[in-house]
Amino acid sequence: MELKACRDRSIKIREQYHQLEERFHGSRWTVEEDTLAFLTDAGLVGRLTMAAQGRWPSEEKDRLAAKIGECVWWLAVLSQRQDLDFAACVEQFLEEKEKELKE
Template identity: 50%
Template sequence: MDIKEVSQRAAKIRQRYHELELKYHGSKWSAEEDALAFLTDAGIVGRLVMDQQGWWPKTSDDQLDYKIGECIWWLATLADQTGLSLEDCIRHFLDQRERDLK
């Protein structure tokens, strides 16, 4: 799957969540709320990696792959909400790191 497909599929899923938020809460989450949700899931990824590596008592049901995918989904969502291209964001980061590490 390429980055553009990730972004497109992520946007469709986020739209569906917005519909549910409107239905159950009367408003859609803001970009700030989405960013906080991403940070929560990123923290869970940290805990799951610790579980996997034996650095933390086993407390999970082995959803590391799912949570990493969810974090990528959040990042695609946040890029879209802020008018950025996920592909461009990744390219910019990788290009800069490659230049810095030569």
Template identity: 55%
Template structure:
């Protein structure tokens, strides 16, 4: 899937979640709440990687790891959109910059 498609699909799904939040809380989550939700999922990625490598006592769950990586990417797309960052451009620039730095 192309990054632009990830961004488009992520925005649509986020809007659906906003509707659920309106029903549940009377208002959609703020960008700050979205960022905290992302950090929670990113921490779960870390925990599952530790389990996968045998350094965390909980059993590894490969599907949970894959799901949380996917969800983290979704959250990053949502956060980029909410903060007027073009995800495709940001990732491209980062990769190009790092590749250039490592060549030097």
């Protein structure tokens, strides 16, 4: 999947969650709350990776792929909420690392 398509689909899904937040809580989550949710999922990637490697007891090892996908989703959403181009963020990072590693 192209990063632009990933971003576009992610934003549509996030909008649906915003509607649920407004209905159940009277307001949308802030960007800070979204960031905390991302960090929670990133932590779960760590635990599920440890579980998959036999280093942490868990019955939910099969959730690792979905949690990795959810973290990418959050990053697409967070970049949009910060007025950043998701694909450009990834491209810039990769270019910087490639340049650093060539030196």
